[in-house]
Structure formats: structure tokens, C-alpha cells
Amino acid sequence: MTILPALLEALSADVITEPDEIDSRYFGDWMLRDESAHPAALARPRTTQDVATLLKTCQAHGVPVVAQGGRTGLAGGATPVPGCVLLSLERMRAISPVDGASATVLVECGAVLETVQQAADAAGLLFALDIGGRGSCTIGGNISTNAGGNRVLRYGMMRELVVGLEAVLADGTIISALSPMQKNNTGYDLKQLFIGSEGTLGVVTRAVLRLHPKPSTVQTALLALKDYAAVLALLAAAKSHLGSNLAAFEVMWPHFYELGTSGLGRQPPLALGHGAYVLIESMGTDSSHDDAHFEAFVEAVFNQDIVADAVIAQSEGQRRQIWAVRDSSGEFPRTFWPNVGYDVSLPIGEIGRFIETCDTRLTARWPQVRTVWFGHAADGNVHIAVHLPDASEQPEPAFDDIVYGCVADFSGSISAEHGIGILKKPYLGKSRTTAEIATMKLLKKALDPRGILNPGKIFDQG
Template identity: 85%
Template sequence: MDILSPLLQALPADVVSGPGEIDPRYFGDWMLRDESAHPAALARPRTTQDVATILRTCHAYGAPVVAQGGRTGLAGGATPVPGCVLLSLERMRKISPVDSASASVLVECGATLEAVQQAADAAGLLFALDIGGRGSCTIGGNISTNAGGNRVLRYGMMRELLVGLEAVLADGTIITALSPMQKNNAGYDLKQLFIGSEGTLGVVTQAVLRLHPKPSTVQTAILALKDYAAVLALLAAAKSHLGSNLAAFEVMWPNFYKLGTEGLGQQPPIAPGHGAYVLLESMGTDSAHDDSHFEALVEEVFNQGVVADAVIAQSERQRRQIWAVRDSSGEFPRTFWPNVGYDVSLPIGEIGRFIDACDAQLASRWSDIRTVWFGHAADGNVHIAIRLPGASTQPEGAFDEIVYGCVADFKGSISAEHGIGILKKPYLGRSRTSAEIATMKLLKQALDPEGILNPGKIFD
């Protein structure tokens, strides 16, 4: 099958590159690369019509298509397959003027998250999604994985921040649902099919994103607690006192806290030796009362014995220093490497028992195992990094069996934020029933009967 020639005939010459011209950066995402896949072509469209032409041509010739955004995923979802056409949306970066009346903005899906954040900020509004790869990840990738991040507790995941979208189906059909209206119950809400589908049902080209009022006050604290039971008590108090102002509730277990401070040569904001650490943040619009209201909460939980120690940021510099501890996972390649990482969800009340059970099973298999635990625990999301010191290669498959086995035991999800891709595909059945998976496959068959869109991802 020669897909390159038909693509060159159907599209402008600068849109399609042959296999010998493909830069190696397109051969995978942050976690999984395959330079032996030998893609047949790289297509970099400039318009939705270009995308439709590419998919229509590939559909006619039965050529597989792997769509790519910023290639910042952690599950292998953007990894090429042999003979595929790599479809990069990196040229489709247009951001339309913000619609202040509807508090929304229309963007092309190759725009980076950071660029959208800046456009909203310039208009006096907030695009609430925020993740560490903001400068590289794209809106299309955020939609395809239903991205979460640090502000899910207050604003929800990407699904809640998406008002409308445009997508191209496998046969080149364009589905346009770009109205900024929040209320539209005229039949099926088709955009929901593409959110979190990892490019297996269609290629998202444009999106209408929901914006929010920009907070004028921010209060940040780091608190030390005895154990996870105290974390749950603090969460209940924070929800009760702060209400919708509660913006972040990040939990760090002792090994993570030590690694993110002393391990990086940084002075810990609170002395080590506690059972858990919480980064608590509130965002509001009442400059006269928000600070005192936040301080009253911290004082109350301290007096009740829920919290053993606390530091409230008194400046933006101190706030950044506190967040630097939580964001220190980005330094793992320097301080805790090699490791195998996991992104899972659990019922919030079960997280403490889940960690104890998982740690115990890992330690019973490898006595010198090292684990670090952290995450957005208020929405049930826990991140894990596991390392076997001295091992030339990490026993990833054996780790997977234990971690995902524990996730299944506690009725959690094997993927909280990063999708399934290739790496989590063998374990999908740990979180989804056979009926659910069969329904997913039915949707896939209906929208992509030739199976050309991102083949081999999510399920076989």
C-alpha cells in the first residue's frame, strides 16, 4: 500500500512529509517511543479541511492514522504503528478573541494549554485547566485524555471545561458543534464521544472552552498531619469552611515530602517527621475577608488537633516555594531514577488503606523496594513512583500486577488522568466490566469501521 503518493496528490506540498523526512520527535510521547515503527508519512495540516482530506484519503486506502498533539502523554497513546500516517495538529494553533458575554473562547486544538491560559488572562478571565506540561501539551491532547491536574477539585476535568467541539471522523466527515451555549439538549451530546477517547473515534480540530472569573485573592498553606484519617478530617473542614473557594488539596506522603525537599537540597517549609502533608489553597474574590477566613480555618483545625503544624504563605514567593515541593515530581529523573510511575484513582475514603495494602504487597516481594506517594487526593487521584534500587531494569510488569491488582481490590481506576494508550491496555478489565468494554468496541466499530484511527490503543 502506497499512502504517501495519494496524500501528496490531495494536499499542498508542504503539508505531507515522506518517511525519510520525519523528525524523531514524532516517534512517541514522554513514556513510550517506537523508532522502529517506520511511519509511512507525517501530515501537518493547517485547517480542518486538510484534516478531513487526510482522513478521507487514509480511509480509502485503509492506512492507519495516529493523531498527535504535544506528545506529552504518559501512556503511549501517541506512539506510531507500522506504516501509519502521523497526523500532527501542531500548526493549528489559532485562538479566537475571547467571548466575554458567554465566558468562552474558540481555539484550534494545536494551541498549547499555556497559550490559552494567557489569552484568557489577557481578557480578565481564567481557563482553569492546569497541568505541569502546560507549555507543551495541546488542547486537543487535553481533550483526548480528559486531562485533570491541580484544579479539578474546584473546576472539574477537561470534560467540564468544554462547551463545544469540532471533530473529523475516520471517513473525513466533519462534525461541527461549536456553539458557546451551555444549554443545548437537541438530541445526543456528540462531543462527549470524543472526550477521553484518545483519538480512536475521531480527530478533534477545534473546541469552545469554558472560562471562569479570574480570582483576585489566593491563600496557600502547607500543613502537617498525623495520618490519613487526619487528612480526611481536614478535607471535610476545608470543604465546609471554604466552600467553592477551595481550589487545591494536594497530599504528600513522608517519602515524597523528604525527596521533594531534602532530596533536592531544599529547606523543608515544615519539619519532617509527620505522617502526611497537605498543600491547601483557596482562591476567591473578596479581598477584605478571604485571608482572615482562610487563617481562621487553619487555626481551628490546629486547635482541634487535626493538624500538627502549619505554614501559611505570606507572599507570592513563599507560595511558589510551597508549590515547588508538590511539583518536585518533575525532578524525579534527577533524584529518584529509574522508577515506574502510576496514575490511579480510588474512593477518597479508601486511599489510606489502599496505600498500606499496596506498600505491604510490594515489600513482601522486594524487601528493599522504595515507593513515593502523592496526588490530588480530594478528587481521589493518587500518583505513585516505585523504584527497585540496584536493578539494571525495573520489573515493570511485576509492579503493574501488584499495583493494578490492589486498585481492582479497592474498586478504583487504573487511569485517573492520562488515558489507557498502550501501557495500560492489558489492565483495562481491572477497572471496566466486560459489558462496558464491549460497548466501547461497539462505538469504535460504528465510527471507525475500518479501524484506522490510533489502532492498538485502549483495547485490541
């Protein structure tokens, strides 16, 4: 029996789209699509109550629900399952006026990240989360995947930016904890259950977000170093000299830097051939002091032989040119394709040894393999792209076994900021213990006893 009549009876036809009329863009995220899933319907609610009514109806019929935000995920978390109801929150985009006293803003989960950033900026504040998909990803998706990005070093993951949250459970119960108070020690902090749970425990509908003072100065430099030991020395010096102004510390290994500059026809800001390159950025509020302080820091690490060469951006245009090198991975399909990408995290002090070990294992299996390494190393996050030249098909499962096996050997995480979804599910046990996974399943069973919320993601419920 189809659920469509029950949905149309419970919700208006304006909310429900019938199966044959669902646009193909709803069939997956950036990394994984399933055109054969044949969803039972697409729901595009306008209110939290609409979401509650939808989930209550679906639970009564035992029909799975897959919630979607901007569909910019990289782990297959928004991919439909056969016969599911797709729940797109794209209509729920309201942003309330910024609360200057508490430095917070209440937003609906479908609000686009860049729009929230602009609302905060207009109020003289900063919403600190920033990722490449800012123009299309949504706050609900950011919360559900605990998004990271370039500013985690200073402001933390999305988890640290959520003050209050509203979510709907599988049975339609609305959990609303939208207080802007920073301190609220009244039992369990329920919002943490939904942050990073990828829509498997409830559907986030609204959130109170933490804002920060807007920096008035920005200093950006690109530094060349001998090796990863020098990178660690630079990080320690940057934390000591720049303190809380330190906003970004992005490391690029030589193959990445070469590919992101000359490999794409871009003039390298610093010469090729160094052992590592670090983009470092400081953000402050003292225009009379910050530039000179940053320049003194760069001079100090240069004089201490930590840094071999350096360039400091003298204009916004130069700053963008430096960041363009770090952000060049989005252009890699032009010259480094196909490749298999990874988002992992390691203890910061072990990253250099991890890369050497992983590269050695990959090369031992495929002598012609090419790898590039880059990431937000100051928070332990490393991104990897692996490419096997002249191969008609990249051996992704074999790559996975080596990379994730190496991550496990170094007690790292197979997912630093992209989530688990479908693509990383087989390797969850590389980073989480049997007891931890069993506890996750207990939570899932308690909050979603019929297993209707985003089934098959993170782990199998059975």
C-alpha cells in the same frame, strides 16, 4: 502500494512530509517511542478541511492514522504504528477573541495550553485547566485524554471545560458542534464521545472552552498531620469553611515529602516525621475578607487537633516554594531513579487503606523496595512511584500486576488522568467490565469501521 502519491495528490506538498524527512520527535510521547515504526508520511494540516481530506484518503486506502498534539502524554497514546500516517495538529493554533458574554473562547486543537491560559487572562478571565506540561501540551491532546491536573477539585476535568467541539470522523465527515450555549438538550451530546477517547473515534480540530472569573486573591498553606484519618477530617473542614474557594488539596505522604525537600537539597517548610502533609489553596475575589477567612480556617483546624503544624505563605515567593515541594516529582530522576510511575484513583475514604495494602504487597515481594505516594487526593487521584534499589532493571510488569491488582481490589481506576494508550491497555479489565469494554468496541466499530484511527490504543479492536 504506498499511500504517499495519493496524499500528495489530495493535499499540498506543504502539508505532507515524506517518510525519510520525518523528524524523530514525532516517533512517540514522553513515555513511549517507536523509532522502528516507519510511518508512511507525516501530515501537518492547516485547516479542518485538510484533516477531513487526509482521513478520507487514508480510509480509502486502509492506512492507519495516529493523531498527535504536543506529544506530552504519559501512556504511549501518540506512539506511531507501522506504516501509519502521523497527523500532527501543531499548525492549527488559532485562538479567537474571547466571548465575554458567554465566558467562552473558540480555539483550534493545536493551540498550546499556556497560550490559551494567557488569552483568557488578558480578557480578565481564567481557563482553569493547569498541568505541568502547560508550555507544550495542546488543547486537542487535553481533550483527547480528558486532562486533569491541580484544579480538578474546583473546576473539574477537561470534560467540564468543553462547551462545544468539532471533530473529523474516520471517513472525513466533519462533526461541528461549536455553539457556546451552556444548555442544549437536543439529543445525544456527541462531543462527549471524543473527550477522553485518545483519538480512536475521531480527530478533534476545534473546541469552545468554558472560562471562569479570574480569582483576585490566593491563599496557600502547607499543613502537617498525624495520618490519613486526619487528612479526611481536614478535607471535610476545608469544604465546610472555604466552600467554593477551595481550589487545591494536595497530599504528600512522608517518603515523598522527605525526598522532595531534604532529598533534593531543599529546606523543608515543615519538619520531617509527620504522617502526612497537605498543600491547601484557596482562591477568591474578596481581597478584604479572603486572607482573614483562610487564616481563621487554619487556626480552627489547628485548635481542633486536626493539624499538628502549619505554615501559611506570606508572599508569592513563599507560595512558589511550597508548590515546589509538591511539584518536585519532576526532579526525582536526580535521586530516585529509575522508578515506575502510576496514576490511579480510588474512593477517597479508601486511599489510606489502599496505600497500606499496596505497600505491604510490594514489600512482601521485594523487601528493599521504595515507594513514594502523592496526589490530588480530594478528587481520589493518587500518584505512585516505585523503585527497587540496586536492580539493573526495574521489574515493571511485576510492579504493574501488584499495583493494578490492588487498585482492582479497591474498585479503583488504573488511570485517573493519563489515559490508557498502549502502556495500560493490558490492565483495562481491572477497571472496566467486560460489558463496558464490549460497548466501547461497538462505538469504535460504528465510527471507525476500518479501524484506522490510532489502532492498538486503549484496547484491540478485534
